[in-house]
Amino acid sequence: MKIGVYVCHCGTNIAANIDVVKVVGYAATLPYVVVSRDYQYMCSDPGQELIKKDIYEHKLDRIVVASCSPAMHEPTFQKVLEEAGLNRYCLEMVNIREQCSWVHMNREEATRKTMVLVAGAAARAALLWPLTAREVNVTPTALVIGGGISGIQTALDIADNGFRVYLVEKEPSIGGRMAQLDKTFPTLDCSACILTPKMVDVSRHPLIELMTYAEVVDVQGYVGNFKVKVKKKPRYIDTAKCTGCGLCAEACILRGKILNEFDVGTSKRSAVYLPFPQAVPLKYTVDKDNCMFIRYGVCGKYPACKKVCSSEAIDFNQKEEFVELNVGAIVVAAGYDVFDPKIKPELGYGLYRNVITGLELERLCSASGPTHGKIKVDGKEPRAVLFIHCVGSRDAQVGNEYCSRVCCMYTAKHAYLIKEKLPNTKVTVCYIDMRASGKGYEEFYKKVQLEGVQYRRVNVAEVYQKGEKLVARGEDTLLGEPCEIESDLIVLAVGLTPKKNAKDTSVLLRIPQGSDGFFLEVHPKLRPLETTSSGVFLAGCCQGPKDIPESVAQASGAASKAVMLLSKGKVLVEPFTPQISEDICTGCGFCIEVCPYEAISFKDVNRYGYSVKAASVNEALCKGCGACSAACLSGAIQQNAFTDEQLLTVVKMLSGDT
């Protein structure tokens, strides 16, 4: 047995907190270790070459790499072994970055821990044996969660590559946040005009199955073969029959009584509704929380909507349905929520009617919005409008330390729109730092300033009412003196936050959330689209605040990742299936009972002329959890790469840390 040990500096990521050289010297004294080296970046090409060269020259049997988490580079180094003619499972990795140098600041302790871990790894490596990964077919279908612009783009790209896509959206229509926007910065083209065609493409695409008003409730399986359960909420409308004529909404006795979410409460709708005119699918939905008939079983003599619907599309007997989908890849494009400014009561949101959020302003500006694009406060046009930046962003107090990245620009856009609609209105923007880093952004910012919008570096502390007017009191951080600004309308540039149900999604798909609550990519630079559960990718703002161009770009990226997987058609499944010593097996069947996949069954074996029962594994069904190995009393069944001996030898080595 010849083992090579390789310790990575990872630049200073590891070397700063771990005395790599000491570790290497120590490793050289371990049993079977014939080579022990450190290198700046083991994962780099020269680093990989180093290992290969040693494998050839020293005829190494097993390799120990101490570097970053195996989640990061295990495949990289497995490939190295294979290229050098070693079996990929003769590799043992030691996680000394994520689980050592990044978390232990005492160099001595971290080094000591590393040495012991390396000792354990070397001992375990000596007991590893070659394995062959099994290939399983990939279901050539993708699931996209979320029908915003990111989801739409992802779905279209995957479908255009010739793969079937399920697009699941929890709202009655796709379109997401972008559909709510009036114009987009910096080009000021109409949001609807560029989005609607894509929405229609989705609905028309032969390979895209659109599932609106539906939610993913369960995800099982693994890369290439996910089993997904989708809940279809009842619309109480037979979408096959509904023509989208809208008579039902006209007739609804609750017409104009229910807050319209799409207009962020700036307008009222009926209990049966279409979120917005360009909705896709163009089908109405009965809002069961408000509909009288559904809540009380009666609605007048007879539900008005039913009366007027000539195509008899309304069906109050609809129940929620569950559908099982088999997919090979999943793209999460779950989107974001906007920050709720009520959390900062000092800004007066919810207290004063004329303090509104940027999204609300979008609706007011929109020609299809409640005011058909007219901006009025209590029927009067505001003579002074004040914008406040960074509401809920870069703000440790509310727990959002990140910059939401779009507020500076959408505010600039808003300011511009107001100047456009009300040239005589005084527009002031209170910013903290102006960020206009995107293509054409800085130019747009200049343009807005030229329009007479006044930018003041004011940190607003509170908003109060003074007669008709609102007063924002704060500090002008350039002049370094307190200031008060009067206005008729205050618009809060609220930031972006993770979806309220992000935690559930994280649990559902087993993808981690970062400290900011947005979903975590495997690597911020090199693998920004992948998650730690392979086969699951990220697109759009669920991964972090983005503007539209970025979201679309990332969506296409995620799509191509998914397509890569689907078009490969096969994935390697870890060969962590169990081996059974038939002569030891007592045939008690404990392993059979604990196996969640019915992968183990009895078979008759001949023991000195007797026919006795012994366990036998169907590797195709086995997913490699190892529960059988722990259930076995006689130790007859041992999980590949995780045998009792392989695990206990590590325990033994670690115990030597005395």
Place this chain on the structure above:
Amino acid sequence: MTATEIFTLPKNRMHAFLGALSGYKLYAPVLVEGVLLFDLITDLKKFSCDAALSGNPVKPPKALLFPQTETMFRFNVTRDVDISVGKDNEGERIIFGIHSCDARSFLIFDQVFDRDPSDPYYANRRRKTVIIGIACNIPGANCFCTSVGGGPASKEGLDVLFTDLGDRYVVETVTTRGKVLIKQVRKTNPDLMAECQAVDIQKALELHKSAEEKMPRNIDLDGMPKKLARLSEHQFWSDISSKCIACGICTYLCPTCYCFDIQDEAAPLSANVYKLVGKRVRVWDSCMFPEYTLQASGYNPRPLRIHRIKNRIYHKYKWHPENFKSFACVGCGRCIDFCPVNVDIVEILSKVKAIRD
């Protein structure tokens, strides 16, 4: 063997006597959780003559010269191996209160462990151990020492023999070593032991005789080795063995079973510098365990209880006698006393005799 000297010791002076054995580690039977065991006596109050007399300790005295776990040497493995044989710091020892049968077991051990080449671990302890026995006046339910060449008051293997006369002991030196010991005691405590009167000697002899007559189990083992040689394939072995559960009680508790297994037990020291520290240990093994003869290939020449029981009987009553002119059994009856399923070695032997061939 020198002429014996005989004294009497009042029972109530026993502690004084034992106290006088200074310079020795004293081992004697004591009751632990209701189990009679030889134990190191650090506090004489712990020791009671009656306990010592109440029967044979469960664990045979072989454990004192041939411990169940013996560290042969320690090692320290880095890139190279260094071995350190433990310094023997065991002083002189006395085993007190041993019965004649158990004392004879050391002679059988000597035949195996203390010949050329001799086993240093055993031999060393043997040399440093003085053995003081107590004649057994009332044999246990399964005693048959007389059938294997011993007796309840046999002096074989003893340095000194005590006989209990009720209120006093007759103390008889058997070997020079015993003589020296008693001399030493008398030097320090002149009034402790008196010269033994003829009547007491007589009493003692009668007790010995009556004990011999009381012997519950008797079997004439004459010609047993030859008889066994002829019966090796006989059917009745399978009847004998069918109830055996293949535990190690009979062999572990047997004062003459000396089989052992050798293992290296090591743990790594992995902090700062790597080394493997450990020891080579010798532990009792039992021919009743399937592992006993299991070969690395997986083949086992004695796969079944029938083979193993037969081995036990044959070893004790055929092969050992053929090699050493004495049975590898002292008739202490432990294997019968403690067998959970009543495998009774005397019954087996009588059956062997009964078989006509």
Place this chain on the structure above:
Amino acid sequence: MNLDKAKIEAKKMLSRGEVKYVIGYEIGTYGFRISPSFARTPEEVDKFTLSPLCANNLVTYLKVERSPPLPKGIKPSNLKVALFAKGCDSRAILQLIAEKNLSREDVFIFGVPCTGRIDPKKIEAMFPRVVSKADVVEKDDSYIIMIEGKDHPVPKDKLIFDHCRSCQYPNPLVYDLLLGDEVAAGEDYYDSVVELEKQTLNERWNYWRSHFERCIRCNACRNVCPLCYCDDCILERLKPQWMRRSVNANDNTVYHLTRAYHMAGRCISCGECERVCPMHLPLMKLYKKLEKDVKELFEYTPGLTAEEKPLLTTFKPEDSEEFIK
């Protein structure tokens, strides 16, 4: 008398060649000893006895040497084995069936309703050095000990096994022929366990250590256990070596903890391990604890049905989380 009923049936089966052999009890070779008895011919059945001394759990013989190497050309016999089974023994049978290590049709069971058995350690302490074969009959609340024609009545609870007193299942739960009328169950208690639970950690550790360090690892407790049926026990394995060969308090503790965990949810409290221990280890205090915990935590009692899934192969989502955070 019931035994006669059994003898008649046993002889019948043997003479018809329906069973390989019948396992019963016979008077042992001395004193109070009882010996398991294997009757292969109708004549041998006459040796059978049945008394409060008959403590052995004969079910253990269904697991030893289940597949002895066969002489060339010989086919393994597929005949039944007939045996006597008390309440606890019958639970062992059911547990074995549940664990697929026995099928019901392979055994013919003489069910023995059990009023408790005599602890040989107790009776031999009370009547030491009894050589001649003694016998015992039960009479109301006492045993009549018959030694050399003399009768010695002794109150039952002076001689009975402790675990028999709290026995919940004195009647066979499975049998082909029931010998005698069903008897009442004792009341369920865990006094000795609870008492130990009340002690401090150190007291408990010292308690167990004082016993474990006496253990000589003769394997009697393991081998006599009807549910320790691995032909190759992990405690003897060297790769990995779960337990060192050295016999000392530490490794003996490992030995007994390992066995105890392996018995969790499987032990049917027949008490054989404690009976056979030459070193008087209070093993039932360990196994009763498991029985108690398993009952408390999972409302589970092993060996009641042949269908129940073994405790540690199943779960309930609402299972106790106890200390888990």
Place this chain on the structure above:
Amino acid sequence: MSGIFKGAFEPNIIAFLCNWCSYVGADLAGISRIRYPANVKVVRVMCSGRVNPLFVIYALRHGLDGILIAGCHPGDCHYLQGNYIARRRLVLMRRLIEYVGIDPRRLRVSWVSASEGAKFADLVKEMVDEIKKLGPIEQFHENI
């Protein structure tokens, strides 16, 4: 016991983490640079259901001061039920060692999801503090 500074008792703790939740959670703690003591050394298993409770005895016997076993939250097991089965086994094992006089706090079981990096770090801190209070495992001291 890993005494970095002479005298100071540094518990030696081993952690079995499931590959899908807890190990990722531990990585997340690293990615988020949440500091925790170096006393815990991680062994990766595919599922908490792989952990044979006898590992606990083995570890204690070999002188480890504590054992941590972490898996996905109930219901989230990547293999559907591994953690449920582990739970039964470990609850029993913990009661068993407690009964023979080993402080049960030396065995910890926790559910740590992929996004609970902070929880993992806290868990380690807590456990290390706790075991520092308990002191080195005396029970099985004379190891070799």
